[in-house]
Each structure stands twice: as structure tokens, then as C-alpha cells.
Amino acid sequence: MATETETGELLHQRGWRTAFTVAERVNAWATLVSAVERGYDDHIYVYANDLYCRNWLYEAWLLLDEHLVQLWTPQIKALDVRYKAATVDDDGQALDRFHRLPGPDLWWWRRHPRLLTGDLGRALRSAGAVGTDPDAA
Numbered sequence: 001m002a003t004e005t006e007t008g009e010l011l012h013q014r015g016w017r018t019a020f021t022v023a024e025r026v027n028a029w030a031t032l033v034s035a036v037e038r039g040y041d042d043h044i045y046v047y048a049n050d051l052y053c054r055n056w057l058y059e060a061w062l063l064l065d066e067h068l069v070q071l072w073t074p075q076i077k078a079l080d081v082r083y084k085a086a087t088v089d090d091d092g093q094a095l096d097r098f099h100r101l102p103g104p105d106l107w108w109w110r111r112h113p114r115l116l117t118g119d120l121g122r123a124l125r126s127a128g129a130v131g132t133d134p135d136a137a
Contacts, residue, residue: 001063001064001065001066002063002064002065003064003065003068004021004022004064004068005019006063007022007060007063007064008020008021008060010063011056011059011060011063014059016056020056022057022060022064022068022072025053025056025057025060026057026072026075026076026079028050028053029053029054029057029076029079030079032050032051032053032054032083033079033082033083033086035050036083036086036087036113036115037082037086037115038115039113039115039117039118039121040113040115040117040118040120041117041118041119041120041121042118042119042120043119043120043123044095044098044099044119044120044123044124045098045099047120048095048098048099051108051109054106054108055102055106057076058105058106080108083108083111084111086113086114086115087111087112087113087114088111088112088113088114088129088130088131089110089111090110090111090112090128090129090130091110092109092110092111093127093128093129094112094124094127094128094129095109095110095112095124095127097127098123098127112124112129112131113131114131114132115131115132116129116131116132
């Protein structure tokens with residue numbers, strides 16, 4: 001299994017824009033989860049781009065040495081639980097209108113924010129998403 005540096009380099013060679021660290025991608029996932037909880041209002045394509053931080057973690061987990069996996073997994077699982085609580089599972093139907101969905105193992109692509117606000121909310125509602133609209137209150 002690979003070290004964190006080796007994993008970042010390998011994933012960069014596979015097409016990721018830079019050799020990220022686990023901490024960078026966990027922080028990006030935490031930032032996205034917090035934004036979704038508050039009401040993510042940026043553009044749908046920015047949201048789709050932001051979801052890729054979780055893809056990186058998924059890919060890295062297949063490569064990282066066991067010690068690093070054990071070290072980071074509790075924090076990622078906690079963020080996953082928060083993301084699931086702040087989103088609705090629609091099997092990706094709304095998001096698929098704007099971005100091709102990856103394989104079924106990448107479950108975060110098959111959910112959309114529960115709070116539909118701003119540009120993202122308008123786009124997802126136009127694709128049939130149902131959620132809470134804090135802007136309508």
C-alpha cells in the first residue's frame with residue numbers, strides 16, 4: 001500500500017489536477033458538507049466540481065496504507081453521516097440532468113441538498129428535485 005505522498009502523486013498522474021493530501025481533501029469534504037447543511041447556493045457546476053473531493057478520497061482509500069485509512073476513516077464517516085442527513089436520495093435523477101453520474105459506489109452523486117437555495121436550488125428544482133426552499137419563507 002502507498003504512503004500519502006505516493007497516493008497523491010499516483011492520483012495526480014491518473015488525472016487529478018494536483019497531488020492532493022488526505023488532509024486537503026478531507027477539509028474540502030468538510031467545507032462542502034457544512035455548505036450543504038447551511039444551504040449551498042452556488043452554481044450547479046461548481047457543486048458538481050466540489051463533489052469530486054469525495055471521489056478523490058474514495059480513490060485514495062484503495063491505495064493508502066492501512067494505518068492512514070484507520071486514522072482518517074472515522075472523520076470521513078462522520079462527514080458522510082452529516083452529508084446524508086443534509087441531503088435527499090433521489091438516485092441522482094436531478095443531478096444527472098447536469099452532470100453524468102459516476103458508478104453506483106459513489107453514492108454522494110445520487111443525493112441532492114435538502115435545502116434548495118440559490119442557483120443550485122433553482123437548477124435542481126428545474127430538474128424535479130424536491131426539498132426545502134428557505135428563500136420562499
